[in-house]
Amino acid sequence: MNDAKLRWSRFAAPSRFYALAGRSIPWCWAVALLLGAAGLWIGFAIAPTDFQQGDAYRIIFIHVPAAWMAMLIYMVMAFWAAVGWMMNTRMASMYARALAPTGALMTFIALWTGALWGKPTWGTWWVWDARLTSFFILLLLYIGYIALTEAIDDVRRAANAGALLALVGAVNVPIIYFSVRWWNTLHQGATISATAAPKMASTMLTAMLLMTFSFWAYSFAVALTRARAIVLEQESDTEWVRALPQRA
Amino acid sequence: MYWKSFDEFAHMGGYGLYVWGSYFVTLAVMLAESHLAARRQRRALALIAEGGTA
Numbered sequence: 001m002n003d004a005k006l007r008w009s010r011f012a013a014p015s016r017f018y019a020l021a022g023r024s025i026p027w028c029w030a031v032a033l034l035l036g037a038a039g040l041w042i043g044f045a046i047a048p049t050d051f052q053q054g055d056a057y058r059i060i061f062i063h064v065p066a067a068w069m070a071m072l073i074y075m076v077m078a079f080w081a082a083v084g085w086m087m088n089t090r091m092a093s094m095y096a097r098a099l100a101p102t103g104a105l106m107t108f109i110a111l112w113t114g115a116l117w118g119k120p121t122w123g124t125w126w127v128w129d130a131r132l133t134s135f136f137i138l139l140l141l142y143i144g145y146i147a148l149t150e151a152i153d154d155v156r157r158a159a160n161a162g163a164l165l166a167l168v169g170a171v172n173v174p175i176i177y178f179s180v181r182w183w184n185t186l187h188q189g190a191t192i193s194a195t196a197a198p199k200m201a202s203t204m205l206t207a208m209l210l211m212t213f214s215f216w217a218y219s220f221a222v223a224l225t226r227a228r229a230i231v232l233e234q235e236s237d238t239e240w241v242r243a244l245p246q247r248a
Numbered sequence: 249m250y251w252k253s254f255d256e257f258a259h260m261g262g263y264g265l266y267v268w269g270s271y272f273v274t275l276a277v278m279l280a281e282s283h284l285a286a287r288r289q290r291r292a293l294a295l296i297a298e299g300g301t302a
Contacts, residue, residue: 044257048250054261055267056263056266058267112270112274113270113273222281226285229285232293242296244296
């Protein structure tokens with residue numbers, strides 16, 4: 001028990017994180033680029049043209065992965081924000097703040113590609129249906145979280161205020177997910193579900209999943225880089241950070 | 249491979265503007281974000297090397 005506690009605290013230590021993340025980031029990039037290249041190859045060279053939507057459907061290979069990542073990152077961000085708030089661990093709050101811009105970016109990509117997909121298939125860039133509106137609210141939540149945490153100078157107060165916003169906003173994520181079932185939406189239902197066979201060709205599914213893991217690895221790479229920067233900014237008065245430039 | 253020429257590939261069956269508009273904007277914002285994150289890290293490190301607080 002005592003041993004486990006010791007190890008846990010070592011991982012929660014900013015200095016330990018800084019070194020570990022520094023070593024992981026190149027691997028995250030390698031995975032993101034490899035899977036991305038494979039996903040694009042299958043998505044554009046092997047997956048057939050859709051008989052209803054023509055080639056416009058190929059937007060799905062970034063639209064769905066970005067939308068999944070936008071929701072997943074929000075939940076992870078809210079989790080770390082809550083851990084930082086309740087257990088008063090600095091590193092957890094730093095993770096939350098490092099994830100927010102990447103989540104906002106994924107949300108933007110999902111909305112942007114959705115608009116460009118909606119125009120040729122629905123005849124409109126945007127409608128205020130439940131799925132699109134709740135996703136737009138997700139973008140506002142990310143922007144609100146970033147603005148709030150950046151506006152408060154005191155690091156701990158910023159983390160706690162951000163955590164409150166992130167937790168209240170977490171209600172929106174299941175609303176996004178179930179919106180296509182609860183309301184009549186122009187947006188189609190879930191592409192993949194645990195209970196039914198996928199409603200798409202297997203090459204299309206493969207390309208989409210490869211792109212999802214690529215976006216996942218990308219998010220890790222960028223959020224870890226940002227978290228390292230935040231560690232340096234917030235821990236700049238500590239002994240180990242001051243010793244870094246001599247070692248580099 | 250369905251595309252007989254690069255033009256056909258770029259045309260995307262008439263949806264080129266929508267498909268490439270999606271992909272290029274996605275690529276652009278990802279390049280921008282990763283660049284900004286790396287720059288933030290380098291700047292924090294440089295400030296510490298100067299002896300200041302980031």
